[in-house]
Amino acid sequence: MNITVLTPDREIFKGSINSVKVPGTKGQFQVLNNHAPIVSSLDEGEVTLVTAAGNHRVFDEASGAMQEKEEAGRKITFQIGGGFIEVLNNEIALLVQGVKNIK
Numbered sequence: 001m002n003i004t005v006l007t008p009d010r011e012i013f014k015g016s017i018n019s020v021k022v023p024g025t026k027g028q029f030q031v032l033n034n035h036a037p038i039v040s041s042l043d044e045g046e047v048t049l050v051t052a053a054g055n056h057r058v059f060d061e062a063s064g065a066m067q068e069k070e071e072a073g074r075k076i077t078f079q080i081g082g083g084f085i086e087v088l089n090n091e092i093a094l095l096v097q098g099v100k101n102i103k
Helices: none
Strands: 002-006 011-024 027-032 038-060 065-069 075-088 091-096
Touching: 002 038, 011 075, 011 091, 027 038, 038 091
Parallel strands: 002 091
Antiparallel strands: 002 011, 011 027, 011 038, 038 065, 038 075, 075 091
């Protein structure tokens, strides 16, 4: 699966993942490979990505720039202030507000 995580002012993550867990407005849920198409609103909370093999780009808060990485199985977590997720044909768009504490 491929995901792009965007805020109104920057790209936070782009690359291949094994899963993503998000804070849906009706409760937390996880998206895995071949998930049914969905569009959902998100509440404030934690997002967790698990990277897949291959290159990905992640925003580094310390440097203020995107960093190229290649670490399969790495868990990347961050807090959001709400947003939306769209899943279609193993392509995920995560549009969020106020990303902080990227780990």
